[in-house]
Amino acid sequence: MTTSVASxxxxxxxxxxxxxxTGWKRYRARTFYGFISPxxxxxxxxxxxxxxxxxxxxxxxxDGLTGRYHYVGARNYTDILNDHDALHALTRTGIYTxxxxxxxxxxxxxxxxxxxxxxxxxxxxxxxxxLPAVVPIVGSALCFKLLFNxxxxxxxxxxxxxGISSIDWLADPTVFWVMVAMTLWGVGSTMIIxxxxxxGIPQELQEAARVDGANAWQVFRRIxxxxxxxxxxxxxxxxxxxxxxxxxxxxxxxxxxxxxxVTSVPQSNYLYMIHVYAQYFAYGRFGYASALLxxxxxxxxxxxxxxxxxxxxxxxxxxxxxxxxxxxxxxSR
Amino acid sequence: xxxxxxxxxxxxxxxAVLIIVSVIFLIPLLWLLSxxxxxxxxxxxxxxxxxxxxxxxxxxAVTLIPFGRYVATSILLSVVxxxxxxxxxxxxxxxxxxxxxxxxxxxxxIVIATLMLPQIVTLIPTYLIFARVHLIYTYWPWVLWGLxxxxxxxxxxxxxxxxxxxxxEDAAIIDGCGYFRIFATIFLPLAKAVLVTGFILSFTAAWGxxxxxxxxxxxxxTTLAVGLSNGYQTSAGTPLNNALAAGxxxxxxxxxxxxxxxxxxxxxxFITSGLK
Numbered sequence: 001m002t003t004s005v006a007s008x009x010x011x012x013x014x015x016x017x018x019x020x021x022t023g024w025k026r027y028r029a030r031t032f033y034g035f036i037s038p039x040x041x042x043x044x045x046x047x048x049x050x051x052x053x054x055x056x057x058x059x060x061x062x063d064g065l066t067g068r069y070h071y072v073g074a075r076n077y078t079d080i081l082n083d084h085d086a087l088h089a090l091t092r093t094g095i096y097t098x099x100x101x102x103x104x105x106x107x108x109x110x111x112x113x114x115x116x117x118x119x120x121x122x123x124x125x126x127x128x129x130x131l132p133a134v135v136p137i138v139g140s141a142l143c144f145k146l147l148f149n150x151x152x153x154x155x156x157x158x159x160x161x162x163g164i165s166s167i168d169w170l171a172d173p174t175v176f177w178v179m180v181a182m183t184l185w186g187v188g189s190t191m192i193i194x195x196x197x198x199x200g201i202p203q204e205l206q207e208a209a210r211v212d213g214a215n216a217w218q219v220f221r222r223i224x225x226x227x228x229x230x231x232x233x234x235x236x237x238x239x240x241x242x243x244x245x246x247x248x249x250x251x252x253x254x255x256x257x258x259x260x261x262v263t264s265v266p267q268s269n270y271l272y273m274i275h276v277y278a279q280y281f282a283y284g285r286f287g288y289a290s291a292l293l294x295x296x297x298x299x300x301x302x303x304x305x306x307x308x309x310x311x312x313x314x315x316x317x318x319x320x321x322x323x324x325x326x327x328x329x330x331x332s333r
Numbered sequence: 334x335x336x337x338x339x340x341x342x343x344x345x346x347x348x349a350v351l352i353i354v355s356v357i358f359l360i361p362l363l364w365l366l367s368x369x370x371x372x373x374x375x376x377x378x379x380x381x382x383x384x385x386x387x388x389x390x391x392x393x394a395v396t397l398i399p400f401g402r403y404v405a406t407s408i409l410l411s412v413v414x415x416x417x418x419x420x421x422x423x424x425x426x427x428x429x430x431x432x433x434x435x436x437x438x439x440x441x442x443i444v445i446a447t448l449m450l451p452q453i454v455t456l457i458p459t460y461l462i463f464a465r466v467h468l469i470y471t472y473w474p475w476v477l478w479g480l481x482x483x484x485x486x487x488x489x490x491x492x493x494x495x496x497x498x499x500x501x502e503d504a505a506i507i508d509g510c511g512y513f514r515i516f517a518t519i520f521l522p523l524a525k526a527v528l529v530t531g532f533i534l535s536f537t538a539a540w541g542x543x544x545x546x547x548x549x550x551x552x553x554x555t556t557l558a559v560g561l562s563n564g565y566q567t568s569a570g571t572p573l574n575n576a577l578a579a580g581x582x583x584x585x586x587x588x589x590x591x592x593x594x595x596x597x598x599x600x601x602x603f604i605t606s607g608l609k
Contacts, residue, residue, distance in 0.1 A: 028432055031512045035428025036440065038421045042481020047447060050458035057461070064461075111354065117347055127596060128355040134592045134599060135362070136541030138558045139585040143361035146368055146578060152376040154364050160379060185361065192600055237449070245451040248543055252562060273453060280457060290458070297454045304449065 051297070058291035064284045076291035086292065088267075089275035096176075096271060097243040100183045105235050108190030109228075113220075115191070116198045126195075130188035141252035144182045145170065170253060176268035179249050190235055197231035198224070226316040233315050237307055241300055247273030272296060362585075368578035376574060393573065394565070394580035399553070403560040410475045410546070410556060411539035417479025418486060419531040423524060425482050426490025427516045431502065441491075447484045453544070460548050469549050475539070486531045493527050494520060530598040537588055537599075557584050 033040070058076055062069040080086050115126045132140065147154050148169035156166040169178055201224060209219045225232075250269040251262060262278045276296065279289035368376065369390055370383040394400065429441050463469050468477075497520065505515045521528070546556040552563075561580050565573040592599055 028512075029434035032428050032432035032434035032437065035432060035512070035516075036425045038480050039425040039444070039482045039487060040440070042477070043443065043447065046459055046477065046481055047450065047455050050455045050462060053462055054454075054458040057458070114347055114351055117344075119344065119347055119351075125351045125355060127593075129358055130600065131589070131592065132358055132361070134537065134588055135585055136537075136543075136558060136588060138541070138543050138562050139581055139588075140361070142561070142577065142581040143365045146574065147361050147364050149574075152368070152574070154360070154381070157379060157381070185358065188358075241449060241451055245453050247453075252543070276457075286461065293454055293457060297451065300451055300454075 054290040054293055057287050058294050060287045062286040062290075064286045069287070072287070076288045077295070079288060080291060080295060085270075086272075086275055089270050089272040092176075092268065092270055093244060093246075093272040096180070096246065097240060099180055100243050101236065101239040103180075104184055104187050104190050104239060105194075105232060107184060108187045108235070109194045109232075111187070111191045112194035112198055116195055126192075129191055133186045133188035133192075135186075137248055138252060140182055140185060141249060144178055144185075145253060148178050172266045173268045175253060175266050179253055179269055182249055182253070183243075183246075190239070193231060193235060194228065197228045201227050229311075229315045230317055233307070233311055236311075237304055240303055240307065244300055244303070245273055245296065247271045247277060250274055251277075365578050365581055365585075368575060369582045371575060373573075373575055387575070390575045390579040391583065393576035394583060397565050397573065397576055398560055398563075398580070400557070400560070400580065400583075402553075403555065403557040406546075406550075406554065407540055407556040407558065410472060411536045413472070414475045414479040414539045415532050415536040417476065418481075418483050418535045419528055421480050422482035422486035422531060423490045423521060423528065424516065425487045427494050427520060429487070429491045430494035431516075431520075432512065444484050444487055448488070456545065456548070463549065470551050470554065474545070474549050483535060486535065489527060489531065490524065493524050497523060529595070533591060533595050533598045537591065540588060 059071055059073060060069045061072050061076075111129055115122060115129065119125075135143070146152075150156060150166050150168040150170070153169065155169060159165075159167070167174070169175065205223055205227075206219050209223055214222070250265055250271050251274065254265040254269060262274055263282050265274050272292075273296070276289055276292045279285045279292060367382060370386045370388075372383075372387050372390075375383060429437065429444070459474075460469065463474060468474055501519055501523075502515050505519060541558065542556075543558045543562065547559045547562075550556070550559070552559075561577070561584055565576040565580065567573060
């Protein structure tokens with residue numbers, strides 16, 4: 001036992017002598033870049049370059065067909081201000097985001113609290129609630145189209161018992177709520193994240209508060225929620241990014257044949273990205289569409305920054321073990 | 334004692350809510366399954382369950398559209414992208430975990446930042462570029478996306494490799510072993526569980542992806558996701574909803590089975606994405 005520790009220590013010192021040589025350092029740096037090169041190349045070619053290309057296109061009148069196009073300055077961006085469809089689409093996306101993000105987080109947290117309780121069949125409940133989150137988007141859209149179908153959907157079937165004639169749920173304005181329901185159906189992923197946060201909260205804290213006479217709601221409000229706040233912040237940011245760029249549910253819910261056209265999306269589901277997509281692929285206004293795309297990108301950056309700033313005081317970060325050790329060392333010095 | 338009596342009604346309420354919500358969550362899938370087994374006449378009837386199991390719907394589902402070809406494409410693209418993305422991300426993650434060089438910190442911050450990047454913002458311009466260099470209507474984009482790795486998996490692998498003991502590489506370095514061999518022969522085999530998680534997560538993502546195949550591939554070389562979204566019709570253009578439901582069941586089932594078998598990988602992946 002002691003010998004192995006000693007030999008391990010000598011290996012470490014011998015390694016250290018190898019490591020301090022400059023040749024070794026250079027080898028290691030080169031190797032680092034070798035190892036990360038697949039990602040680095042991918043990042044430059046598949047992220048940076050496309051973003052830059054879109055920025056360049058947004059300053060031109062490119063239509064995707066004729067090879068001749070030229071620089072038009074910021075005209076595409078000023079055109080957005082007069083584009084009523086774009087503003088309508090932005091409003092729809094705003095409403096969709098303002099509903100699905102808070103609803104998803106609250107529902108996810110509520111379900112996480114329930115499946116965190118010591119009950120029988122807990123793994124089964126967790127699996128059932130999470131299951132829809134793994135269903136591919138084309139599958140969930142088909143499920144909801146069949147569920148809300150005006151001729152043979154389940155909802156109209158139930159309404160039929162009460163003599164209510166069938167409603168076309170997949171048309172304006174109700175199709176918007178079908179899309180919201182479909183989004184919230186996948187709340188399992190948020191639930192799992194909240195659940196992992198709940199499991200990370202030490203039981204003693206909650207028990208101590210209960211002993212001191214706090215009721216369940218007070219414990220949740222004063223202890224659980226503050227300790228969960230970093231995770232909730234994460235859910236808000238990823239939720240907003242996800243919702244603002246959403247358009248595939250709207251596309252898949254709207255038409256029998258999704259590839260045919262984006263122009264048949266009902267007004268209430270005309271999300272911002274649907275508008276962008278239509279400008280690109282239905283009208284071939286590549287320059288203008290690229291400007292719309294960059295506005296979305298900028299909007300997401302700004303929203304993320306605003307959320308970070310606005311919550312700076314409200315989010316509670318428990319210091320990790322490293323920081324605690326460091327602080328203790330600082331104090332003992 | 335007082336805690337016992339107080340928690341009994343709460344226990345019942347918990348069960349009641351969970352059972353109701355679970356049933357509501359399962360209804361869309363059960364309705365799909367029911368339609369997949371009904372016949373066209375039963376669709377409009379008020380009965381919720383099929384009178385007999387019409388397996389012929391599944392026969393229609395795989396014969397009325399080029400189902401086999403769609404499945405083959407879906408499997409090919411998903412396996413290629415998932416394999417490449419997992420291995421490439423493992424390699425990049427190892428670099429960030431175990432090697433030191435100038436610029437490592439800012440580069441890793443970029444990896445984290447790309448996790449937040451909306452994918453559609455880069456996907457459409459990528460399509461425009463690939464159209465110019467004749468990479469659309471080929472399967473090459475999936476190879477390239479795979480090789481570039483996934484920011485999330487890179488992050489996952491970095492965590493795992495960072496937490497492995499130093500002793501692992503010390504001896505190998507003394508013996509004059511290069512880092513690539515250390516990675517391939519020592520570290521990679523130890524990360525088997527994460528490799529499986531990574532493969533499953535990226536396979537599922539590629540299998541479910543709708544927008545990339547609908548943009549980058551033509552109708553006759555596309556994946557099952559896009560093929561299904563086009564629906565089933567008779568030659569007269571009437572939609573065949575029973576066949577469509579059966580096709581959707583066949584499309585969803587492999588992912589649900591994968592979820593049942595490897596639940597831990599799915600949930601573990603999601604949790605890690607949430608924590609850091």
